[in-house]
Amino acid sequence: MSGDERLLSQRPADGTGPDGQTRAAVVSLLVDEGPMTANDIADHLGISTAGVRRHLDNLQSDGDIEVAPAGFSKSGKATRGRPAKWFQLTPKGRGKLRHAYDDLAGAVIRKLRDVAGQQAVEEFAQERIDGITEDVVPVAESGSVIATVNQITDALTAGGYAANIREVGAGLQICQHHCPVAHVAAEFPELCEAETARFTELLGTHVQRLATIANGDCVCTTHVPVHVMTDGGRQPATSDTPDGKVPR
Incomplete structure (x- = not known):
């Protein structure tokens, strides 16, 4: 030994x-x-x-x-x-991992709501995810849903969310295997709602949040409808590509 x-x-x-x-x-x-x-x-x-x-x-x-x-x-x-x-x-x-900074962040957002109202909390949540995804090129500019989905997951991973993409039957799933603000988001779902709204904005189509770590799930999962995957034709599965990303 x-x-x-x-x-x-x-x-x-x-x-x-x-x-x-x-x-x-x-x-x-x-x-x-x-x-x-x-x-x-x-x-x-x-x-x-x-x-x-x-x-x-x-x-x-x-x-x-x-x-x-x-x-x-x-x-x-x-x-x-x-x-x-x-x-x-x-x-x-x-x-078991509730940290002091989670309590501090929660207290700050509660104070923000008390002083400036619910809209201020929603604006804060939106500005936060906007900052994380600021370099993502929206579909309206890139012309490729596939490229934008890959950029979203790259941005999330850089932000500490350990994100990847899965192709599942009726579409794609953006999977976030970690959430650095899970404890705070459990009290303030506006953080999760802002993410979903941002994905919808970038992809130019409605997406659906299926699960969140803040609600006790193991992974945050967002469904992207199959019709936005086409980019002129059905794309190969991520498992068929050498880097595990959806082909651009």
């Missing part, structure tokens, strides 16, 4: 010893980075992959983390051999 694994084998009941601290570090990484593989976590923490896997097993047994859906990859690039497992927080796990 390596030195770091002997250290990690200590499991104080109060969770304050080295073992508890390492588990907390794993969870913190998943909060900040979104889904990660065991190897990535080990590299970040500077410990062995075997040690990390034991912590992942414990967190999974406790219901705090889960394996991301099959085929998930942040890069979207296909890899040879057996696909790596990506681990993500569950709603239960996120529920």
Whole structure:
């Protein structure tokens, strides 16, 4: 057994010893980075992959983390051999992670509503997502829905949402596997509503929010109707492309 694994084998009941601290570090990484593989976590923490896997097993047994859906990859690039497992927080796990800055953000938005009214909250939410997607070229200018969908997911990922695209039967799904403002959005759904409105604006068609992390779902999922995917003809599935993106 390596030195770091002997250290990690200590499991104080109060969770304050080295073992508890390492588990907390794993969870913190998943909060900040979104889904990660065991190897990535080990590299970040500077410990062995075997040690990390034991912590992942414990967190999974406790219901705090889960394996991301099959085929998930942040890069979207296909890899040879057996696909790596990506681990993500569950709603239960996120529920244990209420941070002081979440409380502060919530207090600030409540004060904004008290002082300036509900419209000010809605404008704040809209300006926030507008800023995240400011470099996305709308369909009206790009002439390509496919290009705009890809740009949206790229912008969301850069903003900490670990987003990707799936082609599902009747259309596309924009999937956000992490939400950096989930606790605040649970109290202020205006944040989620502003995202949906922004997607609709950029794509030039009505989109439907199917699930949100703020409501206890594991992924924020937005449905884009199939008729906007065509761009002159049915496009190949994302799984048929080398980078996992919808062809432009």
